[in-house]
Amino acid sequence: MSTERLNSLKKFFKKYRRLPSYSEMLGIFGFSSKNAVFKLINKWVSDGLLTKIDGKLAPSSRFFALPLLGNIKAGYPILAEENKQYLTIDDYLINDPTSTFLLKVSGDSLIGVGIFDGDIVVIESKKQANIGDIVLAQIDREWTLKIFKKDRMKRISYLEAANPKYPAFYPREDLQIFGVVKAVVRKLN
């Protein structure tokens, strides 16, 4: 099976963050002719695992992507090949890497929206937010992660926790937004 060879290619990419050259692939695949490499690579290209754009070889997104299985209630054959999508978590969660950063959450102020102590949130830097967004903000010079709200006349912005334990936070002086939470990531164990 060439699945093993594909896995060794993936392993190489994972380790070196690039595709090996054909000469290197000789060793990786156990070939002694570059033509064998050439043919195998082209097979993967037509399979959609790799791409060649004017002669330049690169992995396609399918190369990295993990299978995404749909609704498990949908029935029995959830592991069937047909309803597989593929995605990379990074690509799924992050639009613009240059304006995105991560923040390790501490505290229980957002448990109501399913964000727990130790979770990592993906934040996109921006100065404006919509009502209901979870924002990283500075309220009276103190940093915090809360829900962005406006009073009913939409005159005053304030922050709210997602935990009945905490009151609403109205700024005494000012409220500055630095970013909006786009995603939540939790590692178990």
Added chain:
Amino acid sequence: MSTERLNSLKKFFKKYRRLPSYSEMLGIFGFSSKNAVFKLINKWVSDGLLTKIDGKLAPSSRFFALPLLGNIKAGYPILAEENKQYLTIDDYLINDPTSTFLLKVSGDSLIGVGIFDGDIVVIESKKQANIGDIVLAQIDREWTLKIFKKDRMKRISYLEAANPKYPAFYPREDLQIFGVVKAVVRKLN
């Protein structure tokens, strides 16, 4: 500033999933001499953004990684350079890509542990689980995502929801584990 040039390099990598050749970089960076490219690349190599392993150029992990900010309660200068770590979400969450897959969660049976309808869980294929693990399992031939438990004598395995609405699930016939949830991912909006 060469930050802009670095961003255009990142943009290229994001688009083509490989680094451009030096000739291609001419256009990307706006140089007309490959030597200018050469020097810039070497600067990035010594900055730790790229690596050269016997002449082969590749991005280092810092190239992709997003800054991870620590505890926001720690005080004022959370955006300071010092306490920055860098990580890629994929690398953070996924150990062995070959045995990992994703599953879109439906239903409210795990809200107690902060897993909501529409979340994506990262599952590692395995047949065994520890008590308390969230598992993808087949209970009496029906697929489900629940918490793995054993009764107090540790004789019988069963499944439990994280929602008082649902009872415990004791298998009539058999209970087969297919994978263990390693992480939870939620995209907002």
Added chain:
DNA sequence: AATTATAGTAAACATTTGTTCACTGTCAAG
């Protein structure tokens, strides 16, 4: 038994690659 596809070897080759060397203009520091 003959035929054909498949998987690989081996050698040859034009093209492109990353690197090096010599040089130029600009700007800040002594």
Added chain:
DNA sequence: CTTGACAGTGAACAAATGTTTACTATAATT
């Protein structure tokens, strides 16, 4: 005003790259 560092040009080049062509052995199909 000179000096040295910095950022970039331009040309030259050995080494490596991906591709092509011709050939072989094995297995599968007719």
